[in-house]
Amino acid sequence: METLTNDKATLEVQLSTQQKLIANMREELGICKEHKAMAESQSESRGAHLLELKAQLEDAVLSLEAAERRMHDGELMRRRLHNTIQELKGNIRVFCRVRPMSSLEQVGADPDIQPALDFPPSDDLLSAGIILSAPSRDGAATLSKHVFAFDRVFTPEASQDAVFEEISELVQSALDGHKVCIFAYGQTGSGKTFTMLGSEEQPGMIPRSMRQIFESSQGLRQQGWELSLQASMLEIYNEEYKDLLSSKKLSGSNKSTKEGFGSQQPSGEIKKHQVVHNPDGSTTVSELTVVDITQASQVDLLLAQAMEKRSVGCTALNEQSSRSHMVFTLRLEGVNEAKGKRVSGVLNLIDLAGSERVKDSGAAGLRMKEAQAINTSLSALGDVIVALGNKQPHIPFRNSKLTYLLQPCLGGDAKTLMFVNVAPNIQFAGESLCSLRFAAKVNACEINHRKKG
Numbered sequence: 001m002e003t004l005t006n007d008k009a010t011l012e013v014q015l016s017t018q019q020k021l022i023a024n025m026r027e028e029l030g031i032c033k034e035h036k037a038m039a040e041s042q043s044e045s046r047g048a049h050l051l052e053l054k055a056q057l058e059d060a061v062l063s064l065e066a067a068e069r070r071m072h073d074g075e076l077m078r079r080r081l082h083n084t085i086q087e088l089k090g091n092i093r094v095f096c097r098v099r100p101m102s103s104l105e106q107v108g109a110d111p112d113i114q115p116a117l118d119f120p121p122s123d124d125l126l127s128a129g130i131i132l133s134a135p136s137r138d139g140a141a142t143l144s145k146h147v148f149a150f151d152r153v154f155t156p157e158a159s160q161d162a163v164f165e166e167i168s169e170l171v172q173s174a175l176d177g178h179k180v181c182i183f184a185y186g187q188t189g190s191g192k193t194f195t196m197l198g199s200e201e202q203p204g205m206i207p208r209s210m211r212q213i214f215e216s217s218q219g220l221r222q223q224g225w226e227l228s229l230q231a232s233m234l235e236i237y238n239e240e241y242k243d244l245l246s247s248k249k250l251s252g253s254n255k256s257t258k259e260g261f262g263s264q265q266p267s268g269e270i271k272k273h274q275v276v277h278n279p280d281g282s283t284t285v286s287e288l289t290v291v292d293i294t295q296a297s298q299v300d301l302l303l304a305q306a307m308e309k310r311s312v313g314c315t316a317l318n319e320q321s322s323r324s325h326m327v328f329t330l331r332l333e334g335v336n337e338a339k340g341k342r343v344s345g346v347l348n349l350i351d352l353a354g355s356e357r358v359k360d361s362g363a364a365g366l367r368m369k370e371a372q373a374i375n376t377s378l379s380a381l382g383d384v385i386v387a388l389g390n391k392q393p394h395i396p397f398r399n400s401k402l403t404y405l406l407q408p409c410l411g412g413d414a415k416t417l418m419f420v421n422v423a424p425n426i427q428f429a430g431e432s433l434c435s436l437r438f439a440a441k442v443n444a445c446e447i448n449h450r451k452k453g
């Protein structure tokens with residue numbers, strides 16, 4: 001009996017222990033269930049969160065695509081509007097720029113040297129006037145007044161910045177895939193080279209255009225465009241093309257071996273360059289050095305090199321007179337792979353040779369031949385622009401090497417701007433009158449939608 005009692009007590013202790021264990025296990029099970037439930041709910045909410053994130057991502061991708069489409073459409077619209085504005089302003093425009101008196105010419109230094117130009121206030125937003133006082137033809141000691149109006153007139157105080165502001169729109173047109181020609185016309189010493197190339201402290205239109213192009217290319221890259229640029233520089237001297245970048249000492253540049261463009265010519269060797277206009281609207285000049293441009297400053301080096309090679313001679317009017325036309329050509333190829341689009345623009349910046357009349361240049365012999373070649377080609381340029389403006393059935397592009405070279409970039413959708421550079425003093429009034437008359441003839445032609453005059 002006692003044994004049974006002991007067994008029962010032992011069993012009860014064991015039972016109680018078991019019950020405690022079971023209770024503990026239940027408690028642990030409860031905790032586990034709670035954890036499981038929490039984990040399940042967290043996973044559900046994480047799943048829901050992930051789904052939500054995925055949906056948000058999809059929305060963002062769609063909005064980005066829509067924004068890209070809108071940006072692309074906006075860019076196309078901007079290009080169309082920009083082009084319309086340019087056409088309304090006229091696809092051929094003439095700006096007059098008067099250089100300041102040099103220190104030697106300052107009023108007071110010589111009683112014969114007086115200002116010959118006056119600038120009346122303009123009531124037309126698009127055109128501006130200039131009045132030239134020139135000695136009368138009859139030889140009397142009187143001055144005749146000649147009034148001209150152009151798209152813009154820049155007084156001697158106008159900075160390179162102010163001038164470039166006006167032409168930057170045309171640089172934009174070249175970036176948009178148009179062909180652009182900007183000429184500097186005028187007598188020797190009137191400021192053509194200063195306008196086009198400028199100085200280190202006051203860079204001209206060419207270096208400024210390059211800077212604008214490189215600044216714009218960053219924005220274009222963000223829109224998916226890749227821009228490639230190629231530059232060439234040639235001069236037309238005595239109706240012959242000459243490569244201005246053919247020196248072996250080209251720093252910061254490389255030679256293109258592209259089909260149609262030759263490699264560098266040995267220094268001193270005269271190559272005959274053939275100009276071919278291709279069916280796609282591009283122009284190929286055989287044996288011409290073409291340089292891939294990857295930074296704006298590269299062009300400064302090329303300009304310095306070109307200026308060294310450019311034919312200069314000594315005339316009675318200017319000791320370092322440029323006796324050739326210098327043509328700087330930049331081809332701009334833009335490709336947008338994503339949109340399957342390609343644009344191809346050309347920017348020609350041309351520093352023309354001095355326009356002075358043969359008798360005034362004191363020319364004889366070789367200088368006379370140079371002066372005649374210059375005058376013939378400048379008249380041919382005037383004739384082409386006037387024929388284009390008047391929509392004549394025959395445009396005499398073949399009458400000079402300059403107009404033949406630039407044929408695809410003149411007329412049609414192309415944009416042309418001519419700077420007529422003039423000296424301010426009375427000593428040069430006769431030449432200034434010839435330059436202004438030439439420019440007025442160019443300015444008076446009918447261009448696309450606008451009749452000037």
Ligand SMILES: Nc1ncnc2c1ncn2[C@@H]1O[C@H](COP(=O)(O)OP(=O)(O)OP(=O)(O)O)[C@@H](O)[C@H]1O
Pocket residue numbers: 098099100102156186187188189190191192193194195318320321322352353354421
């Ligand atoms: N807007 C200007 N501001 C200051 N200096 C100028 C300006 N335009 C011309 N000059 C100065 O006048 C001089 C003659 O100018 P430039 O050499 O540009 O003439 P050009 O028309 O190119 O002559 P050429 O036909 O002989 O080459 C230069 O010393 C130039 O620095």
